[in-house]
Amino acid sequence: MDSDQSRLASVIKITASHHPIELLCNVVMISVFIAAVCIAVFKGKIIGAVIFVVVTLIVRVFIMSLLRLYLVRKYR
16 A cells, blocks of 8 residues: 555656646746846846745745645546
């Protein structure tokens, strides 16, 4: 039973890392980091850039947890 649970966990982890939603989230995060650097450098609003990145990271974590929850329910 434990080997099945570990195997299921590894399948879910691999599937989530190659899922199109994960890839889209990664592209969005790269864009947000570039935008935050531009905001910090060119406009001088470092606090705004940090808040922008933190909010985006929170949204990304929420979306990825929903994706993993969906995959757990799908494969069980």
